[in-house]
Amino acid sequence: MGNKKAVVLVMLLLISIFTGSCSDSGERAGVVPGVNVSVPDNGYDELESLYDEKKSVDENISTFLNEMTLEEKVGQMLQVERRSISSKDIQKFFIGSVLAAGGSVPEKNTMVEWRKLTDEYKSAAAHTRLGIPLLFAIDAVHGNNNLENTVIYPHNIGLGAGSDSELAGKIAGATALELNAAGIDWNFSPCVAVSNDIRWGRSYESFSENPDLVSIMSIPYITNMQKNGVVACAKHYVADGAVSYGTGDSGYLMDQGNVNI
Numbered sequence: 001m002g003n004k005k006a007v008v009l010v011m012l013l014l015i016s017i018f019t020g021s022c023s024d025s026g027e028r029a030g031v032v033p034g035v036n037v038s039v040p041d042n043g044y045d046e047l048e049s050l051y052d053e054k055k056s057v058d059e060n061i062s063t064f065l066n067e068m069t070l071e072e073k074v075g076q077m078l079q080v081e082r083r084s085i086s087s088k089d090i091q092k093f094f095i096g097s098v099l100a101a102g103g104s105v106p107e108k109n110t111m112v113e114w115r116k117l118t119d120e121y122k123s124a125a126a127h128t129r130l131g132i133p134l135l136f137a138i139d140a141v142h143g144n145n146n147l148e149n150t151v152i153y154p155h156n157i158g159l160g161a162g163s164d165s166e167l168a169g170k171i172a173g174a175t176a177l178e179l180n181a182a183g184i185d186w187n188f189s190p191c192v193a194v195s196n197d198i199r200w201g202r203s204y205e206s207f208s209e210n211p212d213l214v215s216i217m218s219i220p221y222i223t224n225m226q227k228n229g230v231v232a233c234a235k236h237y238v239a240d241g242a243v244s245y246g247t248g249d250s251g252y253l254m255d256q257g258n259v260n261i
Contacts, residue, residue, distance in 0.1 A: 081104065156217070
C-alpha cells in the first residue's frame with residue numbers, strides 16, 4: 001500500500017472510529033540509505049487479506065472497523081509522545097500515532113537516525129493483527145526545526161509581514177520533502193492564531209492580527225504540505241491569540257486563559 005493511500009486510510013479510519021460500532025471480533029517516499037530496522041514478527045499477516053485496492057477508501061474503512069476489537073479502536077485513537085513508548089507498546093496496545101514533541105530527538109540528531117526511529121515504530125505497527133499503518137507526527141513550524149543543520153525559515157510573523165502567500169506555500173513544500181525523508185507523515189503546522197495583543201508571548205507564531213491575511217497565508221501552506229505527502233494541521237484553532245490579559249493559566253498572564261468572542 002502506497003504512502004498516500006496509507007495516510008488517507010489511517011486518517012479517515014481514526015475519524016470513523018468515533019462513530020463506528022464496537023466489535024468483539026511498506027512503501028514510503030524519501031528512503032534514507034543505510035536504514036535497516038528489524039522488528040520481531042508476531043505472526044500477523046492479515047492486512048493484505050483485508051485491504052482491497054479495488055474498493056473505495058470508505059469501503060475499506062468499513063471492512064477494518066467491522067474487524068477491529070474495542071481495544072484496537074481505542075489504541076488507534078491514541079497519540080503517544082515517543083519518549084513514553086516503545087515498539088513493543090505499539091504492538092501491545094495497537095497505538096495509532098506517535099508524536100515527537102519539541103526537543104524530542106534521537107541521540108544522534110541526523111536524518112538517518114530520524115528515519116531509523118520512525119521506521120522502528122512503523123514496523124511494529126505493521127506487525128500488529130491488522131497491520132494498520134502508524135502515523136508519526138511532529139511540530140515542524142518553520143522548517144523541520146527539530147533536525148540539526150536543517151534549513152530554518154522565518155516564523156509566521158515574518159512571513160505575514162511580507163504577505164507573500166506563494167512563498168509560504170514553497171516553504172511548506174520544502175519542509176514536507178524533509179519530513180518525508182525522515183518518515184514523518186503528519187505536521188502540526190501551520191499555526192493559524194490571530195494575535196490580538198502584542199503582549200502575548202507567542203505573537204511570533206501568528207501570521208497577522210488580521211484573520212483574512214492569516215487565511216491567505218495558511219491555505220497555500222496547507223495545500224503544498226499535503227501535495228507533498230504530509231498531513232497538515234491548522235492549530236491551535238479556535239481563539240488562539242485572543243486570550244484576555246490577566247486571565248492566563250500555568251503562570252502566564254494571557255496564554256491558556258479566557259477568550260471573549
